[in-house]
Amino acid sequence: MTAAARKSLKSNAIAYSFILPNLLGFAAFTLLPMFFALGLSFMAWDGANPIKFVGLRNFGEMFRDDTFWISTFNTLYYVVGTVPTTMICSLLLAVLLNRGLPGRNVFRAVYFFPYVASLVAVAVVWNMMFHPSMGPVNNVLRSLGVESPPAWSASTKWAMPTIIGASVWRNAGYYMVIYLAALQGIPRELYEAARMDGASAFQIFRKITIPLLTPATFFVSIMLTIQGFKVFDLVYVMTGGGPGRATNVLVFTIWDRAFIYSQFGFSSAVAMVLLAIVLCITFAQFRMEKKWVSYL
Amino acid sequence: MKRLVDPSQARRNALASALVYAALLALAAAMLVPFAWMASASLQMDKDVFRFPFRWIPKNPRWKNYELIWQRVPFMTFILNTFKLTIVITALQIITSSLAAYAFARLRFKGRDFIFLCYIGTIAIPWQVYMVPQFIMMRALGLNDSHLALILLQAFSAFGVFLLRQFFIGIPNELSDAARIDGLGEYRIWWKIVMPLSKPALATLTIFTFVAVWNDFLGPLIYLSSEKLKTIQLGLRMFIAQYSAEYSLIMAASIVSLVPVIAIFLALQRFFIEGIAASGIKG
Numbered sequence: 230m231t232a233a234a235r236k237s238l239k240s241n242a243i244a245y246s247f248i249l250p251n252l253l254g255f256a257a258f259t260l261l262p263m264f265f266a267l268g269l270s271f272m273a274w275d276g277a278n279p280i281k282f283v284g285l286r287n288f289g290e291m292f293r294d295d296t297f298w299i300s301t302f303n304t305l306y307y308v309v310g311t312v313p314t315t316m317i318c319s320l321l322l323a324v325l326l327n328r329g330l331p332g333r334n335v336f337r338a339v340y341f342f343p344y345v346a347s348l349v350a351v352a353v354v355w356n357m358m359f360h361p362s363m364g365p366v367n368n369v370l371r372s373l374g375v376e377s378p379p380a381w382s383a384s385t386k387w388a389m390p391t392i393i394g395a396s397v398w399r400n401a402g403y404y405m406v407i408y409l410a411a412l413q414g415i416p417r418e419l420y421e422a423a424r425m426d427g428a429s430a431f432q433i434f435r436k437i438t439i440p441l442l443t444p445a446t447f448f449v450s451i452m453l454t455i456q457g458f459k460v461f462d463l464v465y466v467m468t469g470g471g472p473g474r475a476t477n478v479l480v481f482t483i484w485d486r487a488f489i490y491s492q493f494g495f496s497s498a499v500a501m502v503l504l505a506i507v508l509c510i511t512f513a514q515f516r517m518e519k520k521w522v523s524y525l
Numbered sequence: 526m527k528r529l530v531d532p533s534q535a536r537r538n539a540l541a542s543a544l545v546y547a548a549l550l551a552l553a554a555a556m557l558v559p560f561a562w563m564a565s566a567s568l569q570m571d572k573d574v575f576r577f578p579f580r581w582i583p584k585n586p587r588w589k590n591y592e593l594i595w596q597r598v599p600f601m602t603f604i605l606n607t608f609k610l611t612i613v614i615t616a617l618q619i620i621t622s623s624l625a626a627y628a629f630a631r632l633r634f635k636g637r638d639f640i641f642l643c644y645i646g647t648i649a650i651p652w653q654v655y656m657v658p659q660f661i662m663m664r665a666l667g668l669n670d671s672h673l674a675l676i677l678l679q680a681f682s683a684f685g686v687f688l689l690r691q692f693f694i695g696i697p698n699e700l701s702d703a704a705r706i707d708g709l710g711e712y713r714i715w716w717k718i719v720m721p722l723s724k725p726a727l728a729t730l731t732i733f734t735f736v737a738v739w740n741d742f743l744g745p746l747i748y749l750s751s752e753k754l755k756t757i758q759l760g761l762r763m764f765i766a767q768y769s770a771e772y773s774l775i776m777a778a779s780i781v782s783l784v785p786v787i788a789i790f791l792a793l794q795r796f797f798i799e800g801i802a803a804s805g806i807k808g
Contacts, residue, residue, distance in 0.1 A: 243711050244634035251625035252640065254681030258659065259647060265658030276661070322552065328545055338794050339553045345790050345797070346560070348740050349761045350779035354563045357772065363575035365562065372577075398556070403801065410802030459651050462742040466762060480653045480743075487657040488747065500654045511649045 266504075270497035277491075287498035297499060299474050300482040303389065307478060308457035310393035311400075315453055316446065318401040323408035324438070337409070341402035348399075352466035355395045356382055382468050385475040392467055392476060396460070404449050411445035412438070451514050458507055479503050560783075567591070567776035574772040590777040597768070600781055602753055603760035607739060608785075610672060610756065614679045615734045619727060622685035627715045629686065630693035631701060641690075644683040653743075660747055670750050679738060685730050692726035693719055729800035732793075739786070757782045 270287055274280040291297045322340050326333050343351060359366050361380035370378040379387040415438065423433050461480040464470060470477040470485070477485075479499060487496035561581070566574045568586040594600065628634065629641050659678060660669065668674040700722075701714045709717070720727070745759045755763065761782045765775050790797065 240632070241634045244628045244632040244637070247628035247632065247711070247715070248625040248640065251621035251681050251686060254621065254677065255644070255683065255686075258662075258678050258681060259655075259683065260643065262655040262659035262662055263647065263650060265662065266655040269658050269661075325545055325549055325552070328542070330542060330545060330549075336549050336553055337798065338790075339556050341794075341798065342560075342787075342790065343556055345736060345740075345786055347758060347761065347779070347782045347786060348742055349758045349765070350563070350782050351559070353761075353765055353775060353779055354559045357566075357574075357776075358559060358562060360575065365575070365577065365579055368575075368577040368579075402556070406798050406801045455651070459653055461653065462740075465742070465746075483653060483657065484743070484747075487660075493657060493661065496657050500657065504650060504654045507651055507654075508649060 266497050266500055269493055270501045272494045272497075274493045275491045276493060283494065287494045288501075290495060291498045291502070294495075296474060296477060296482060297502075300477045300479050300499075301502070303474075303476060304458055304460070304478045306389055307393060307396075307460055308454060310390065311396050311457050312450060312453045314393070314397045315400050315404060316449055318397055319404035319449070320408050320442070320446075322401060322405040323412055324434075326405070326409060327412045337406075340405055343399045344403040346399075348462050349466050351399060352395065352463060355391070356467055359391055383472060385472050388468050388472060388475045392463055395467065396463055399463075400453075400456075404453070407449055408442065408445055411442050415441045447514070451511065454510055454514070455507055458503060458510070563776050563779055566773055567780050569773050571770070571772050571774075574776070587773065590773050591781070594764070594774055594778045594781065597774070598760060598764045598778065599752065600757075600760065600778070603755055603757045604785060606672070606754060607756040607758075610675055611735055611738045613676055614738050615731055617676065617680035618682060618685050618734045619730060621681060622730065623689050623720060623723075623727070624715065625686045626689035626693050627711075627719055630690045631696075631698070631719070632711065644686055647683045648687060656743070656747065663748070669748060670754065671748070672754060674748050675741075675744050679734075679741075679744070682734075685734070688730055689723065689726055692723050696722050725799070728796050732797050732800040736797075757785075 271282060271284060272280050273283045273286070326337055326340075358364050359381035361367060361378075361383045364381075366381075367378040381391045382388045419437050419441075420433060423437055428436070459480060460478055461484065464476050464478055464481055465484075468476045470481045480503065483496050483499050483503065486492045486499065562579070565579075565581050565583060567590055568583045568588070569580070570587060573580065573583070629637060629644075663669055663674040663678070668677070696719060700718055704714050704718055740758065741756070742758045742762075745756045749755050749759060752760075752763075761778055764778050768774055
C-alpha cells in the first residue's frame with residue numbers, strides 16, 4: 230500500500246468516526262422503519278398471527294372505508310381552517326409589535342407563551358371554558374341573549390372549529406416570531422423613501438411590507454400546512470376524534486387502526502396516503518416559490 | 526438636516542401609538558385569560574368553578590387542592606421523567622448531530638454526498654408515517670414501555686444534522702486549515718474551533734429539541750404504559766381521565782404541569798425567540 234492510499238484510508242476512517250454515532254441511530258431507528266412502513270402497507274398483520282403479503286388489498290379496503298374519507302376530509306378542514314387564520318393572526322401580532330413601543334418584549338413573551346405551555350393543560354382549559362352547559366363562554370353568550378349557544382367540542386358541527394380556534398391561539402405566537410424577524414430585516418430607508426413620496430400607511434404596508442415578507446410567508450405557509458396534516462395531539466386531548474367521527478383526522482386513524490384495532494397493514498396504507506399528501510405539498514410549494522416569492 | 530416637527534403629525538402619532546397599545550393589551554388578555562381562569566379555578570370548590578358571574582379572586586382560596594393532587598397522582602415522578610428524557614435526548618442530539626454535521630460540512634470521504642442525500646430525503650417524511658413500524662421494531666427489541674425507546678427514536682434526527690451542517694459550511698476554511706498546520710486533529714478542531722463558533726445554531730437546535738420533547742404527546746402515548754415511566758403530558762391526561770368531575774383539582778394539576786415550563790421559559794425566553802427567528806430567516 231502506498232503512503233497516499235494509507236493516508237486517504239486514514240482520513241476516511243476519521244470522517245466515518247464522526248458520522249457513525251448519528252448514522253447508526255438514524256439508519257436503525259428512522260431509515261429502516263421508513264422502509265418497513267412501505268412494506269407493511271402491502272401486508273396483513275394483527276401483531277400476533279403470521280404476517281401475510283396481500284398486495285394492494287389494504288389500499289382497496291381503505292378506499293372503500295368511510296372512516297378514511299371522513300378523516301381525510303376532516304384533516305383538509307383543519308388545514309384550511311388553520312393555515313390562513315394562523316398566518317393572518319401571527320402577521321398582525323408581528324406588525325403591532327414591530328412599532329417598537331416600550332414593553333414590546335413583555336407582549337412578545339405573552340403572545341409566545343401558549344406555544345410552550347403544556348399541550349394537555351391548554352386543551353383541558355379550553356374544553357372547560359367552552360363547556361356546553363356550564364362553561365363561562367356559553368354563560369356569557371347566554372347573558373348576551375344567545376338562546377342556544379353552540380355545544381362547541383361536544384357538537385359535531387362545532388367540534389372542528391373549536392379545535393381550530395385552540396390551534397390558532399396556541400401557534401400564532403410562534404409564527405409571529407418568524408414574521409417579526411423578517412420585518413426587522415426590511416431596510417428602514419425603504420419606508421422613509423415611501424413616506425417622503427407621500428405614501429399612506431396602508432399603501433406602505435401593501436406595496437412594501439407584504440411583498441418583502443413573501444419569503445417568510447412562504448416558509449410559514451409550508452410549515453403550517455405540513456403541521457396541519459400531521460395534527461393529532463390537540464384532537465386527541467380535546468375530542469378524542471369525536472363526537473362520533475367529527476374530528477377524526479388522518480393521524481388519528483393511523484394511530485387508532487394500529488394501536489386499538491391492531492390492523493397494522495391498514496394503518497400503514499393510511500400512513501402512505503399521509504406521506505403522499507405531504508410530499509406533494511412540499512414539492513408543489515417549492516415549485517410555486519419562484520412565482521410569488523420576491524427576495525430583496 | 527433637522528426635521529421640523531409638525532404638531533398635527535405628532536398628535537396623529539400619539540393617537541396611533543395609543544391604538545396600537547389598546548390592541549396589544551386586548552390580544553395579551555386573549556392569550557392570558559385561559560391561564561388566569563385556570564389559576565383562579567384551581568383555588569375554588571368544584572361547585573364554584575363554573576359559577577356565573579365567575580369570581581376571579583376566590584373568597585377563601587382552597588390551597589388544599591394543591592395538597593390533594595400530590596396525594597392522588599405521582600406528579601413528581603412525571604416531572605422528573607420528563608426532565609430526564611428532555612435532557613438526555615437534547616444532549617445526544619447535539620453531540621451526534623454536530624459530529625456528523627462536521628464530517629458532512631468539512632471533511633471529504635467516500636460516499637459523503639450519497640449519505641447526506643439519504644439524510645435530506647427523509648426530512649420531509651413525517652414521523653407519523655413510520656411510527657407504527659418503528660414501534661413494532663422497538664417491541665421486537667423488548668423496548669416498549671421504556672424510556673430508552675423514546676430516547677433512541679428522537680436522538681438522531683436528520684433535521685439536526687442538516688441545520689448544523691448549513692451553519693458549519695459558513696465557517697471559513699482558513700481557520701481549520703491553520704489549526705491543521707498547527708497539528709490539531711479533527712476532533713480538536715470540531716470541539717475547539719467549530720463548536721464555539723456555532724453557538725447560535727446550537728442554541729436553535731437545543732430549543733427545538735427541548736420544546737419538541739417536552740411537549741411530545743404521541744410518542745409517550747404509544748410507548749409508555751406503566752405509570753412510573755409516564756411524562757407530564759401523559760400523567761396529566763391520565764389524571765383528567767380519572768377525576769373527570771373534579772374540576773378544581775384538574776385545574777390545580779394543570780397549573781402544576783405549567784410551572785416548570787414557565788420557569789424555563791422565563792429564564793431562556795430570549796434564546797427561544799432568537800432560535801426560532803433564526804430558523805425562519807434561514808428558511
